[in-house]
Amino acid sequence: MIMATDTQLDLWEVFIQSKSGLPYIHSGSVHASDVKMAMQNARDIYTRRGEGTSIWVVPAKHISASNPDDNDMLFDPSNDKIYRHPTFYVMPEGAKNI
């Protein structure tokens, strides 16, 4: 009998910081039953060649993602406020270090 239907444990998402000071970047996911196993699996799977100095593991069920269908609505407000960019402003001729 094939027992493929038994548990494959929980899904965790893995984020790795490659060097101190840099942002944590999503690397992929692992299956694990608890945080300790998730951390060990993430280390074994995603950092076999010194890819990281720090790991975050997060249960996948606790991550919410925006819906791509809402992109127009969600990101629209930032598009019409060009005065948020420094290039919007007119500097007097000859102004330096600004």
Place this chain on the structure above:
Amino acid sequence: MHNEHSDTHFQSRIDNGEHIEAKDYMPEGYRKHLIRQMSQHAHSEVIGMQPEGNWITRAPSLRAKQILLAKIQDEGGHGLYLYSAVETLGVSRSELIEQLQTGKAKYSSIFNYPALNWADIGAIGWLVDGAAIVNQVSLQRTSYGPYSRAMVRICKEESFHQRQGYEIMATMMRGTKDQQAMAQDAMNRWWWPSLMMFGPHDSDSPRSGDAVKWKIKRETNDELRQKFIDKTIPQAELIGLTIPDKKFILDEKTGHYTLSPINWEEFHRVVAGHGPCNKQRLDHHIKYHQEGAWVREAAEAYKVKSAKKELVTA
């Protein structure tokens, strides 16, 4: 306003060179093609651990054993990157494993050939991983984001696999007559199956059209196979190995080699399950999957128990 859920809009995103992410709209055919291709790729990595695992205890030196262990661990890791990526398409790990174990999903036929002696470990690394790399380098630009990212990671790691294999072959070719003969014998057995890894000719590959249109595949089977042939033949000649093909010729103008026709009957026979090791590979996978069931059960039980404890102490 454009309709984000139309195949036309999807195709225009593809044509613009955009990546598709898990929650984006995609035609059902695209999703299906990806699940089939990516899971086959993941299964290949995992089943591919078996022919080499056979040689861990018999590696000729501690150095060779350490390298082989690291390589096999990488293959397991690559399988997991890919399972992780294919799961984003809404298929569970259990379903994927079941499809493998029931034969519904395939893995690369190359792993249905046995690794008979140490030279085979060299040939697998150099030729089989070499062929896989040509394919994977191309797939780094595949249109599905999670697949593309997994490929980038795999390609970074895979080049050591090919180099360690070529090193084994080169070392044997500098050795005794017997060692040279072993290396040549491994070359003879792995050469044609490695070329078959790229799949049928473009003219006989029914699904290629969609895969290229959707930019899942960036180059066709024949284009990739030619790249592999052109870079591998000079490597063979450099260390004194003979290509097991009496009729191959180099076109000096184009720099491309032309080979004798590939024996596709053998390919189809092995894909259909009649290779030397098909049954052994699946039986082995099922056996260890079943024998590991208690570990997963124990982990789940421990999780439940720990959660209860937390409730009590909270």
